[in-house]
Amino acid sequence: MSQTMGRAARFLPTLAIYSLVIIVALGLAVWRYSNTAEGGRTSDRAQSEARNVAGARAGGANTKPFFSLSTGRTYASDDRARLWVDYRNVNELDFRVYRVNDPVEFFKGLDDPHRMGEDERRAVAAARRQKPSLLERLRAFKSWFNTSVKTYVRGQLRRESRRAFNAKFRADDETGDRLPLNVADYARVPLLNPDQLVSSWRQRLAPLEDEYDRRMVSLGKREPGVYLVEAIGANDLRAYTVAVVTDLTMISKTTRDGEVMIYAVNRKTGAPRAGVNVEVVKGRRALASGATDRSGILKAGIDKKANTGDRANTPPAESGEEADDAEASPDSYLIMARERDNFAISDLDSFYFGGGEGDSDNSLIGYIYTDRPVYRPAQKIYFKGVLRRRGDEGYEMIGARSVNVSVEDPNGGKIFERVLPLSPRGTFSGEVETAAEAPLGNYRVIAQISEQTASSYFEVEEYKKPEYKVQVTATQKFVPTGAEAKFSVEARYFFGAPVADAEVKYYVYRSRHYHAWLYGGGEDDADGFGTNESTEEDDEWGSYGYATSEMVREGEGTLDERGRMSVTFQVPEAGENDSWDYSYRLEAQVTDASRRTMQGSASFTGTRGQYVAYAAPERYVYTKGDTAKIAVKAGDYEGRAVTTKVTLRFVEQHYEKVKRKTEDGYEYDDYERRERELEKSAEVMTDAAGMASYDYYVPVSGYIYVNAVVAGEGG
Known part of the structure; x- marks a missing residue:
C-alpha cells in the first residue's frame, strides 16, 4: 500500500506538468485562433473582393451585403422549377425548401401574394416558438466548436489557394456549388414546421457580371404543390419566395356587377378539370367558393356591399401592422383553385368588378x-x-x-x-x-x-366676312427640271376692284410627287396642278407629301395697280440619285391697307422627262433561285399609255452597322444603307396599253430594288 502511494506521489508532479502544458497549449491555440479569425475575416474579404470584382464594382463604395429571391412563373410537374437570386457581396447562401400543407390558408395570411418579407415571415410563423431549445443550443455549440477547429486546421494548412481554385474553375458546376446543410449549423428555428422541410443546402455564389445581372438556382423536379423557399445569409439576413409546381391552370372572367367565372383546365393537355375546389378571397375573408362542373367552369357572385369595411373588421391580431405598412392593401381579390396537390392562384384588382371598397370615391x-x-x-x-x-x-x-x-x-x-x-x-x-x-x-x-x-x-370667336380673294395660278402643269416656271398672284375685292399696292409674301415648297395613275388610279385622281387651291379647301393634301414638304424659296413683293404680281421660279436640276419627281407649291399671303391678310396657293410638277415608268414584282418574298415576275407600266405625265423601251436595273440593298458619336462624345450604334447594282439588267418594250412583264432569276438572298428607266427620257 505504501509503495503504491509512493509511486502515485512520484507521478503526480509529472501529471501536473503535462496538464499545465496541455492547458497552455489550448490557451495558446484559442489565442491564436482569435487572432487568425480576425485575420481570416480580412483574408475572406480579400477573397470576396477577388471573387466578386464585378459585384463590388456594381455596388460602389457600399459593401453592405444584399440578396433577394424571385420567381416569375409557375411550373409543371415535369418542369425543373427554378428561382432567381439577385445579390451583392454575398459568397454563399443557405437554402431551405418547405412544402406548404394548406396553400389557401397560407396565401390568406399574406398581405401581398407577390412579396414575401419580414411581416409575412412573422405572420406565417406566428404559431411557432422563436427561442431555440436547450438541445438546439447544445447542437449549435457543438457545431460552433467543430467549425472553429476545422477553420483553425485549414488555416494552418493554407487551404485558401485550393478554395480559390475551386471557386474559379468549378463555379458553373451546380453540384459543386452545393454543400449539405446541417439544420444545427445555425441556432435558429425553421420558418415552418421542420416536418415540412423537404430539402436544404448551402449554395456557393459566383460573382455577377454587373449590377443588372442575376443568377438562376434550380430547385429540380418537384411533386405538385406550393413550396416556400427561404435563403439565409450572413448576419441572419433572410429572403423568401414562393414556387408553385402544378399541372392545373385557370382563366377568370369578371363583370362589373360582381359576377366571376372560372375555367380550370389541365395545363399540359388543355382538358377541362371537374371537381376543382375554387375560393375567392379578399383580404382574409372568403367571398365565394365552389367546385367546377364537368366543363371545368364555376360561376359565382361577389357581394361587394357585404365586403365593405373588411379592414375595419379585421381582428387586431391580423391587422396590427397595417398602420406601419401603407402599401399593404386589401382591395385586391385572390382566386385560388385546388385539386389535391395541384394549386393555382390569380389576383384581380377591384376595378375588374366595376369598383369596390377602394374605387367608390363618390367622385x-x-x-x-x-x-x-x-x-x-x-x-x-x-x-x-x-x-x-x-x-x-x-x-x-x-x-x-x-x-x-x-x-x-x-x-x-x-x-x-x-x-x-x-x-x-x-x-x-x-x-x-x-x-x-x-x-x-x-x-x-x-x-x-x-x-x-x-x-x-x-x-x-369673332368672324369677319373676307373682303377680297387671292388667286394664285401656275402657267404650266408640268415643267422640266432646270427650266423656268411662272406663278401669277392676283387679288380682287368681292365688289370687283383690284387690291392695288398690297404687300405680298410668298413661299415655295417642294414635296415628292406621286403619279396616281401608276398605282391604279385614273385621271380623276391626278393632282390639280395649275389650279387655284385656295378655292378648293379639300385639296390641301391632294398632292400627297405636302405634310413632309420643305421650303426651297421665299420672297416679298407688291401688287401693281391691277392687283397682280408675277413670280419666276427656276426648277432645280434633278439629282443623280433622284428616282422620283417633285411637286412645287407657291403659297402667297396678301395684306391690304386695312392689314387684313388672305392667302392662296398653286402648284406644278417638275418633270425629268416625257414619260414615266413603274415596275413592281408579282409578290414581295422570293427564295434565292426563284423566278420573279416583274410587271412594268409606262405612260406620260397626263396618264396616257405609251409604247416605249424601259430598262430594268436590279440593285441589292443592305444595311451595315456603324459607330457614331454625339457632340458630347457619347457613342451609339447606327446603320448605313449600302447599294450594289447587280450585273444583269434587262430591257422590255411596253405594248399599246403601256404594259410589259419580265421574268427575273433571283441570284442572291436579301433585299433587291428594281429601278425602271425610260431610255433617253428619264424614269
Whole structure:
C-alpha cells in the first residue's frame, strides 16, 4: 500500500506538468485562433473582393451585403422549377425548401401574394416558438466548436489557394456549388414546421457580371404543390419566395356587377378539370367558393356591399401592422383553385368588378352644355348641367341643394361666379353675357360641390366676312427640271376692284410627287396642278407629301395697280440619285391697307422627262433561285399609255452597322444603307396599253430594288 502511494506521489508532479502544458497549449491555440479569425475575416474579404470584382464594382463604395429571391412563373410537374437570386457581396447562401400543407390558408395570411418579407415571415410563423431549445443550443455549440477547429486546421494548412481554385474553375458546376446543410449549423428555428422541410443546402455564389445581372438556382423536379423557399445569409439576413409546381391552370372572367367565372383546365393537355375546389378571397375573408362542373367552369357572385369595411373588421391580431405598412392593401381579390396537390392562384384588382371598397370615391360626374358651341363677343351664353356621383350601384343622386358655378375666360379670369340652386334631379342652369371686347378662345364652365368639380367648354370667336380673294395660278402643269416656271398672284375685292399696292409674301415648297395613275388610279385622281387651291379647301393634301414638304424659296413683293404680281421660279436640276419627281407649291399671303391678310396657293410638277415608268414584282418574298415576275407600266405625265423601251436595273440593298458619336462624345450604334447594282439588267418594250412583264432569276438572298428607266427620257 505504501509503495503504491509512493509511486502515485512520484507521478503526480509529472501529471501536473503535462496538464499545465496541455492547458497552455489550448490557451495558446484559442489565442491564436482569435487572432487568425480576425485575420481570416480580412483574408475572406480579400477573397470576396477577388471573387466578386464585378459585384463590388456594381455596388460602389457600399459593401453592405444584399440578396433577394424571385420567381416569375409557375411550373409543371415535369418542369425543373427554378428561382432567381439577385445579390451583392454575398459568397454563399443557405437554402431551405418547405412544402406548404394548406396553400389557401397560407396565401390568406399574406398581405401581398407577390412579396414575401419580414411581416409575412412573422405572420406565417406566428404559431411557432422563436427561442431555440436547450438541445438546439447544445447542437449549435457543438457545431460552433467543430467549425472553429476545422477553420483553425485549414488555416494552418493554407487551404485558401485550393478554395480559390475551386471557386474559379468549378463555379458553373451546380453540384459543386452545393454543400449539405446541417439544420444545427445555425441556432435558429425553421420558418415552418421542420416536418415540412423537404430539402436544404448551402449554395456557393459566383460573382455577377454587373449590377443588372442575376443568377438562376434550380430547385429540380418537384411533386405538385406550393413550396416556400427561404435563403439565409450572413448576419441572419433572410429572403423568401414562393414556387408553385402544378399541372392545373385557370382563366377568370369578371363583370362589373360582381359576377366571376372560372375555367380550370389541365395545363399540359388543355382538358377541362371537374371537381376543382375554387375560393375567392379578399383580404382574409372568403367571398365565394365552389367546385367546377364537368366543363371545368364555376360561376359565382361577389357581394361587394357585404365586403365593405373588411379592414375595419379585421381582428387586431391580423391587422396590427397595417398602420406601419401603407402599401399593404386589401382591395385586391385572390382566386385560388385546388385539386389535391395541384394549386393555382390569380389576383384581380377591384376595378375588374366595376369598383369596390377602394374605387367608390363618390367622385362628381357632370354633363354641362351650352345652347351652341361658339359665340361672338357681346352675346349671351345659356348653359345647363346635370350632376351625379359615382357609387357602388353606378350613378347616384347628389343630395346637395346648391352648386357653385363659375365661368373662366381663356386667360383664367372669372367672368361669372354664383351659387345656383340644384334641383332634386341634380340639374342647374344659368346665363352669362360676354363683353364686347371679350378675349377670343376657349371658355370653361365649372361646377363645384365641396372640393369636387365638373366642367365643360365653349368658344368665343369673332368672324369677319373676307373682303377680297387671292388667286394664285401656275402657267404650266408640268415643267422640266432646270427650266423656268411662272406663278401669277392676283387679288380682287368681292365688289370687283383690284387690291392695288398690297404687300405680298410668298413661299415655295417642294414635296415628292406621286403619279396616281401608276398605282391604279385614273385621271380623276391626278393632282390639280395649275389650279387655284385656295378655292378648293379639300385639296390641301391632294398632292400627297405636302405634310413632309420643305421650303426651297421665299420672297416679298407688291401688287401693281391691277392687283397682280408675277413670280419666276427656276426648277432645280434633278439629282443623280433622284428616282422620283417633285411637286412645287407657291403659297402667297396678301395684306391690304386695312392689314387684313388672305392667302392662296398653286402648284406644278417638275418633270425629268416625257414619260414615266413603274415596275413592281408579282409578290414581295422570293427564295434565292426563284423566278420573279416583274410587271412594268409606262405612260406620260397626263396618264396616257405609251409604247416605249424601259430598262430594268436590279440593285441589292443592305444595311451595315456603324459607330457614331454625339457632340458630347457619347457613342451609339447606327446603320448605313449600302447599294450594289447587280450585273444583269434587262430591257422590255411596253405594248399599246403601256404594259410589259419580265421574268427575273433571283441570284442572291436579301433585299433587291428594281429601278425602271425610260431610255433617253428619264424614269
